[in-house]
Structures are given as C-alpha cells and as structure tokens.
Amino acid sequence: MFWAAMLAVIVTMALAMTRAIMGPTVFDRILALNMFGTKTVLLIAVAGFLVDRPDFLDLALIYALMNFIGTIAVLKYARFGSLGSDAKRPRGQL
Amino acid sequence: MSRALVTFVVLFVTWLLWSGVYEPLTIGLGVLSCAFVAWFSDRIDSESSPKTDLGFWIRLLIYLPWLLKEIVIANLEIARVICAPSLPISPQLLQVPSGPKTPMGQALYANSITLTPGTITLDLRDGTVLVHALCKGSSQGEMDRRCCAVEGTS
Amino acid sequence: MVLDIVSWALLVGGGLFCIIGGVGIIRLPDFYTRTHGASITDTLGAGLMLAGLGVQTLPHFLDGDWLILVKLLAITIFLFITSPTSGHALVKAAYARGVRWDQAKTDPDAKGKE
DSSP: OHHHHHHHHHHHHHHHHHHHHHOSSHHHHHHHHHHHHHHHHHHHHHHHHHTTOTTHHHHHHHHHHHHHHHHHHHHHHHHHSOOSTTOOSOOOOO | OHHHHHHHHHHHHHHHHHHOOOOHHHHHHHHHHHHHHHHHHHHSSOSSSOOOOHHHHHHHHHHHHHHHHHHHHHHHHHHHHHHSTTOOOOOEEEEEEOOOOSHHHHHHHHHHHHHSTTEEEEEEETTEEEEEESSTTOOOHHHHHHHHHHHOOO | OHHHHHHHHHHHHHHHHHHHHHHHHHHSSSHHHHHHHHHHIIIIIHHHHHHHHHHHHGGGGGGTTHHHHHHHHHHHHHHHHHHHHHHHHHHHHHHHTTOOOOTTTSOGGGTTOO
16 A cells, blocks of 8 residues: 555655646746645655664655755745845846 | 653653653652653743643643644645645735733634634734635634633733 | 555545646646646645554554644645645746746736735
8 A cells, every 4th residue: 555655655756747847837847846845855755664673764754854945045046046145136138 | 840740740640651660779760850851841941931720730731622623624725725626825914913912822823723724823913813725715713713712801 | 454444545646646746747737737737746645644653653652652743733734734845936937037927828917916
C-alpha cells in the first residue's frame, strides 16, 4: 500500500512538473515547484516507511524547511530581480 | 525577555528530541546554539512584536478543530469543482472587512482564509482583506466571528 | 488489522487528493485559480497521507515509535504553517507585478462586492 501512495505522489509530481514547464508566467512555475517540493517531502516520508527506516523523516523535515526558504528566495528574486537588501523597487516590465 | 526564553525552551526540546545522543558535549553544544539563536531572534524587531497572553493560545486550541473541519469541507467542495467536466468555477476578488483588529488576530484570520482551499488572501490593509475566491458563496462570516472570539477583547 | 485498514484508507485518500490537486493545477485557467489546486494538495493531501503514516506507528507506540509520531506531527505542523505563508507571498507578488486573471471566467459583477 506504500507503493500505491508513492505512485500517487509521483503522478502528482509529474503533473506539477508539467505545469512548471508549461508556465506561462514565472509565478506559475514557482507555484508548481513549491508543490513539487511538498510532494518530495511526502515521497521521502513514505519511502522511509517503505524500507522501514524512520530516520528518513529527518530528511523529510529538512527538505520541508529548505523548500520553504527556497520558494521565498526564488520568489523574492522573481519579484525584485535581486536578493540584496537595497532592492526596494520592483523591477520594471518583464 | 520572556519571548527569548520561550524560544530557547522550544528550540532545546526540539534539539533533545531530534539529537538522540545524550552526552555532555552534545547537550552543551545544544544549549549554546539554542541560546545563540534565541538571543539573535530576540533582537529582530522585539518592540513591535505582537503581545499575546495565555488565554489567546487556549482559545486558539479550541478554534483549530473547527478550522480543520472547515478545511476538510472546503477541500471536498473544491475537489468536486475540479473533477467536474465543465469546470464550474467563477473566480472573483472580494473586499472583505476584517473583524479582528490586533496584528495576531489579523494574521490568524488571513492565514485561515489562505489555508482553506478555494479562498486565498491577496492583501490585508486598513482593516479589509482582499480575497481571491474560486467559487461564489464561500462565506467568511463564521470564520470572521470565530477569529474575533479567539482574539478576545484585550 | 483494523489499524492497517484505517491507515490504508488514509494513504489512498491522501494520494487521491494529491492527484486531484495536480489535475487542478493543470486544468484551471489562470494563475490565481491554480493556487487553489495547489492548496488542496498542501492541506488535505499531505495531511491525510502523513496521518496514514502516523497510524502505522501506533501498534508499536510504547516501544519507542512515539518519537516517529512526534516527527510526523512536526512535519505536518510545519507544512500547515508554511503552506499559507508561501501561498500568500506568491499571490501577493503576482498581484503586485500585475499578473491578470482570465477575464472570460471572472464574474465582473463580483469585483469589490461585500
């Protein structure tokens, strides 16, 4: 039954990746990547139970942390065109 | 000061749960790093951080099961909409007056709206929330009332 | 045995909601509506699946599996805190950058109402 759950997660990841490739705006891609990251957390957690190694959950938690920080960082870059602190003004038209 | 202490305790309990190695060296390192992070995060904007009391957290615990129930209901609703072949959506922007007035209450309200599928908060300004809703008739009145109740009168 | 059935049902339900959210993110017409599809996978999809894994640990709860349950709970709480945060950051950034919504599907009367 873990296989079934993993299959569902992988199908969802494929769908999210399709949207990330299709776009059309950069925010669509970030949304899809954020979703992809959340599914990775689930995939790692289920894989940990599948091979009976619960310490995979630590990796899943770390991945959740990094996914959140990464999303915010990419988002800030997409919004301001820079990660620096002096990026007060949004970049002009893309 | 008490905020830093709470941060330290939460961090250290987390450290103990995750580390699994209970030797003086690792525990000492844990105390050091937790204290450093608590001190560091206390310096960030400590004056303007919202004030909460114990009653707020207790009322929050009573509120969360209701929010969970709402999330499940909204999930079923949106899942039905997405699976319907004709895709019966009617997206709209709504300006909803926000009942909660304190920063903590407003944060709770806006996050509750976003967490519930079908509605997402775009902006929160001057006591109104700008909400994007997927379908008509997703009512926020009940949530508004309950968030006010959690916020309390303080 | 009963726990196995409950866990199986939760895992399959979670997987089903994940796929529905994935279908939503493909089918829905514009960016703002797609966030609702992602929101389904992030709340009920992830929640049910982690709950299903949590039920798996219950038979050996006293033998030290409580720590696994705590970790699953921590992941769940973390996802439930970060998901609205990043979702809100996304739509706010898109709104500020002027990403438009599909006018054909948007109800013109509804704007600014209530």
